[in-house]
Amino acid sequence: MTPILEQHIVELIKQNDQRGMSLLYEHYGPALYGCALKLTKDKDASNDILQDALLKIWNNNSSYNPKKAKFFTWCYGITRNTTIDYLRKVQKKQSKEIQIKDRDVYPIEDTLNQDDKESLKRQINTLDTKYISVLDSVFYKGMTHMEAADYLDIPLGTFKTRMRAALSELRAINKGITVLLWFLMTS
Amino acid sequence: MKIENQHIEEFLQSGLLDRYVIGDTSDGENIEVENMIAQHPEVQSAYNQLQDELYLYANLNAVTPPEYIKEQLLNKVLPLKEDESHYGNHENWLSIAAAIVALLALSGLGYLYQQNSGLKQEIVETTTQFENLERDYELNDSQKRILELRLAFIEAGDTEKYLMRGYIKDEPLRVIAYYNQPAGKAQIEIAALPPLEAGQDYQLWADVDGEMVSLAVLNDLKPKTISAEILKKASDLNITIEKAGGSKQASVENLVSSIPLNTIP
Known part of the structure; x- marks a missing residue:
C-alpha cells in the first residue's frame, strides 16, 4: 500500500469516518484474516478475531504513532495479539498443554477445508517450504532465532542462512509482483 | 566503535527486532528496541525493511474474509441515530385529529426531504470517494513514472556508474554517481552517510583542471541531480567534510573519498 493511501485511511479513521473502516477492511482485511487463520486454523474463530481486531484498531486509533511503526505493522500486531489471546483462552479451557516454550501458539483443531488449503498454497507456492517454515516461525509464531532453530530442529547457523535466503526470495517475489502489476497496468 | 558495531550485529x-515488528515484545523490551532504533541508523533501516517484508509475507498469506464481516463492522461504526421525538396529549379530539393530519403531512414532507437529503449526501460521498481514488491513482501513477525514469536512466547501457567509498570512524560511506554523457544527465544516490559532528556536512566536488568545483552538499539520503556539464570536463570526483551548508573552496585535507572519471577523451 502506498504511504498516501495509508495516511488517508488513518485520517478517515481518526475522523470516525465510516469510509476509513471500509478501506481498512478492503486493503488490510485479507492479510489480517490470513494471520488469524494461519494461527488458529479455524474459520469461525478467525471471523470473530478479525471483527474484534478491526474494532480495536478503530477504537484505539489515537494510540497509533506513525513515528514508531507503519500502519500495517501496528494493525498486524493488534490482530496477532487478539489471536494469541483467543488461543490462550481456548487452551485454558481445554487445559491442553501443547505449549511451545512459555510464550507461543497452541495448535488446535484444523477446520480449514481442502479448498482453503489449496488456495493458501497457490498464493505462496513460489516459496520453498523450508523458507515458509522459517518465515512462519518469525512473523507468525514470534519465536526468537534460537527458539525457531530449536523448534525446526536445525542448527542456529542453518536457520540464519535460511532466514536470509527466505527474505531474499520474498524480495524477489515482491519485484515479480511489481513487474506483473506494471505489465497489467500498461498492457 | 568495533564494540558498538558488534553490539548492533x-x-x-x-x-x-523480529519479535518487536509483530508486537510480541514486553514493555521493557519495547524500550530497548526503540532506543536501538533511535540511536542506530542500521537498526532503523533493518526495522523498516522488516516491516516491508512482514507486509509482503502477510499479503502472500492473505485470505478473503466473508463479506458479512464487513457489513457487521460498518454497522458497528455507524453513528447512532437520534431518538424520535415524542408528542404530548391534546385536550380534544379535533385538535388531536388536526395534529395527526398535520403530523402526517409533515412526516410525508419530512420523509421526502430526508430521502432527498440522503440521496444528495450519498452523491457527495460517492463523488468524494471517487475524487480521492482518482487523486491516489494520479499520485501513484506519477510516482511510478518518476521511478521508471530513474530506473531507465540508471540501467541505460551508456550510463556510467561510479561507486565512491570511504570510512568515517569505522562507519562506511557509500555514494553512487551515475553519468550519462550522451544524454547530458547525471545524478547521485546516497546509500550510506555516516553522521558528522554538529556544524559539518559532506560536499561533493568535481576536479576540473586542478580546480575543485562544487557539485552538491550531501546532508541527507535523497537522490540528487548534479551538473553533467561540469562532469564532462572533470577528471575525478571527491567528497570532503566541510562546514554545514557547504564551502566555496574545498578543504582538501578533509578528503574522505575520491574516484577518477573516465570522461576525459
Whole structure:
C-alpha cells in the first residue's frame, strides 16, 4: 500500500469516518484474516478475531504513532495479539498443554477445508517450504532465532542462512509482483 | 566503535527486532528496541525493511474474509441515530385529529426531504470517494513514472556508474554517481552517510583542471541531480567534510573519498 493511501485511511479513521473502516477492511482485511487463520486454523474463530481486531484498531486509533511503526505493522500486531489471546483462552479451557516454550501458539483443531488449503498454497507456492517454515516461525509464531532453530530442529547457523535466503526470495517475489502489476497496468 | 558495531550485529541477530515488528515484545523490551532504533541508523533501516517484508509475507498469506464481516463492522461504526421525538396529549379530539393530519403531512414532507437529503449526501460521498481514488491513482501513477525514469536512466547501457567509498570512524560511506554523457544527465544516490559532528556536512566536488568545483552538499539520503556539464570536463570526483551548508573552496585535507572519471577523451 502506498504511504498516501495509508495516511488517508488513518485520517478517515481518526475522523470516525465510516469510509476509513471500509478501506481498512478492503486493503488490510485479507492479510489480517490470513494471520488469524494461519494461527488458529479455524474459520469461525478467525471471523470473530478479525471483527474484534478491526474494532480495536478503530477504537484505539489515537494510540497509533506513525513515528514508531507503519500502519500495517501496528494493525498486524493488534490482530496477532487478539489471536494469541483467543488461543490462550481456548487452551485454558481445554487445559491442553501443547505449549511451545512459555510464550507461543497452541495448535488446535484444523477446520480449514481442502479448498482453503489449496488456495493458501497457490498464493505462496513460489516459496520453498523450508523458507515458509522459517518465515512462519518469525512473523507468525514470534519465536526468537534460537527458539525457531530449536523448534525446526536445525542448527542456529542453518536457520540464519535460511532466514536470509527466505527474505531474499520474498524480495524477489515482491519485484515479480511489481513487474506483473506494471505489465497489467500498461498492457 | 568495533564494540558498538558488534553490539548492533548481536542485537540484529538476537531476533528481538523480529519479535518487536509483530508486537510480541514486553514493555521493557519495547524500550530497548526503540532506543536501538533511535540511536542506530542500521537498526532503523533493518526495522523498516522488516516491516516491508512482514507486509509482503502477510499479503502472500492473505485470505478473503466473508463479506458479512464487513457489513457487521460498518454497522458497528455507524453513528447512532437520534431518538424520535415524542408528542404530548391534546385536550380534544379535533385538535388531536388536526395534529395527526398535520403530523402526517409533515412526516410525508419530512420523509421526502430526508430521502432527498440522503440521496444528495450519498452523491457527495460517492463523488468524494471517487475524487480521492482518482487523486491516489494520479499520485501513484506519477510516482511510478518518476521511478521508471530513474530506473531507465540508471540501467541505460551508456550510463556510467561510479561507486565512491570511504570510512568515517569505522562507519562506511557509500555514494553512487551515475553519468550519462550522451544524454547530458547525471545524478547521485546516497546509500550510506555516516553522521558528522554538529556544524559539518559532506560536499561533493568535481576536479576540473586542478580546480575543485562544487557539485552538491550531501546532508541527507535523497537522490540528487548534479551538473553533467561540469562532469564532462572533470577528471575525478571527491567528497570532503566541510562546514554545514557547504564551502566555496574545498578543504582538501578533509578528503574522505575520491574516484577518477573516465570522461576525459
